[in-house]
Amino acid sequence: xxxxxxxxALGTARILDGKVALVTGSTSGIGLGIARAFxxxxxxxxxxxxxxxxxxxxxxxxxxxxxxxxxxxxxxDMTKPDEIARMVNLALETFGxxxxxxxxxxxxxxxxxxxxxxxxWDAVLAINLSSAFxxxxxxxxxxxxxxxxxxxxxxxxLALVGLPLTSAYAAAKHGIVGLTKVVALETxxxxxxxxxxxxxxxxxxxxxxxxxEQAKTHGLPREExxxxxxxxxxxxxxxxxxxxxxxxxxxLASDAAASIxxxxxxxxxxxxxx
Numbered sequence: 001x002x003x004x005x006x007x008x009a010l011g012t013a014r015i016l017d018g019k020v021a022l023v024t025g026s027t028s029g030i031g032l033g034i035a036r037a038f039x040x041x042x043x044x045x046x047x048x049x050x051x052x053x054x055x056x057x058x059x060x061x062x063x064x065x066x067x068x069x070x071x072x073x074x075x076x077d078m079t080k081p082d083e084i085a086r087m088v089n090l091a092l093e094t095f096g097x098x099x100x101x102x103x104x105x106x107x108x109x110x111x112x113x114x115x116x117x118x119x120x121w122d123a124v125l126a127i128n129l130s131s132a133f134x135x136x137x138x139x140x141x142x143x144x145x146x147x148x149x150x151x152x153x154x155x156x157x158l159a160l161v162g163l164p165l166t167s168a169y170a171a172a173k174h175g176i177v178g179l180t181k182v183v184a185l186e187t188x189x190x191x192x193x194x195x196x197x198x199x200x201x202x203x204x205x206x207x208x209x210x211x212x213e214q215a216k217t218h219g220l221p222r223e224e225x226x227x228x229x230x231x232x233x234x235x236x237x238x239x240x241x242x243x244x245x246x247x248x249x250x251x252l253a254s255d256a257a258a259s260i261x262x263x264x265x266x267x268x269x270x271x272x273x274x
Contacts, residue, residue: 013041014040014041014042015041015042015250015254015255015256016038016041016042016043016099016100016250016253016254017041017042017043018042019038019042019043019044019099019100019253020043020044020045020046020091020095020096020097020098020099020100021035021038021043021044021045021046021099021100021101021102021253022045022046022048022087022088022091022098022100022101022102022135022139023035023038023045023046023047023048023102023104024048024049024076024078024102024103024104024105024131024135025048025049025078025104025105025106026045026047026048026049026102026104027047027048027049027050027051027055027056027059028049028051028059028204028205028206029202029204029205029206029242030104030154030199030202030204030242030245031047031048031049031102031104031105031154032047032059032242033241033242033243033245033246034102034104034154034242034245034246034249034250035047035063035071036063036066036067036246037243037246037247037249037250038069038100038246038249038250038253039063039066039067039069039071040066040067040069041250041253041254042069043069043099043100043253044069044070044071044095045063045069045070045071045072046071046072046073046074046087046090046091046094046095047059047060047063047071047072047073047074048073048074048075048076048078048087048105049105050075056073060072060073070095072090072091072094074086074087074090074091078105078126078127078131079123079126079127079130079131081134084131084134084135084138085134085138087135088135088138088139088142092142097142097146098139098142098143098146098149099143099146099148099149099150099253100149100150100151100152100253101135101136101139101149101150101151101152102152102153102154102249103131103132103135103136103151103152103153103154103176104154105127105128105131106127106128106154106169106172107123107124107127107128108124108166108169109121109124109166109168109169110165110166111165112164112165113167116167116168120168121167121168124168124169124172125168125171125172125175128169128172128173128176129172129173129175129176129179132153132176132179133179136151136179136183136194139151140187140192143187143190143192144190144192147191148190148191148192149191149192149193150192150193150252150253150257151180151183151192151193151194151195152194152195152196152197152249152252152253153176153177153179153180153194153195153196153197154196154197154199154245155173155176155177155180155196155197155198155264156169156170156173156198156199156200157198157199157200157233157266157268157271157272158170158173158174159173159174159176159177159196159198159264160177160198160264160266160272161271161272161274163233173198176196177196177198177264180194180195180196180262180263180264181262184261184262184263185262187261188261188262191258193252193257193258193260193261194261194262195252195257195260195261195262195263195264195265196263196264196265197245197248197249197252197265197267198264198265198266198267198268198272199240199245199266199267199268200233200234200240200266200267200268200269200271201230201231201234201239201240201269202239202240202241202242202245203239203240203241203242204242207230207239210230211225211226211230214229214230231269233271233274234268234269234270234271235269235270235271235273235274236269236270237269238269240267240268240269244267245267248265248267252265
């Protein structure tokens, strides 16, 4: 059976004109999709993450060429609080404000809980959870000073349900939802919102590589790997596209979402409806 991977046409008005957004883990995949959506909506953007310098420069030039938005890059390591602080300061020094913070940086590890290397557990928790604490604590004073802001944490369907062999990742993403709720409550009267987006499987270059790896490992056709391995828990049997995540994040960052806060919002094709 063939699986169609749609390319939705998602247009966005310039509803973020004059805003400044910082998106961690945004040199590729979901993060870059969100940064591109914000830029298309009029925001200036700070991108962050690892990658080849020439590819990062291409991404920055592409954002500016396609959208006209100002964009800069921070190489901050999300496991190091001092580098995170320099990244937030870079955004504030360059643009004079910080309106939107998206915590997207993350890594994944698969294995039984009693076989997860301690250093891998520590790394997953540091990048997927602790980095969000550091960016939020550093961004909040600026948001309060300027009279408001938007915090969007990229969680996962695995922030809402469990899945064997994902102990570190699921623990970190469950923690992200808890952090989201507390921050939302603490900022509820300050025109600041904090929400978590909980994607299921999303079509990215890493997903494509994972399909090829699993097909080789299991000796299965590509389409069967997609349906029976990667999308086994996802009822709609298709990947979400980064454009969908970007459009939803843009809405949450807009004035129209002023009353949405403390929510964990799935984009998972029905996964967590089980």
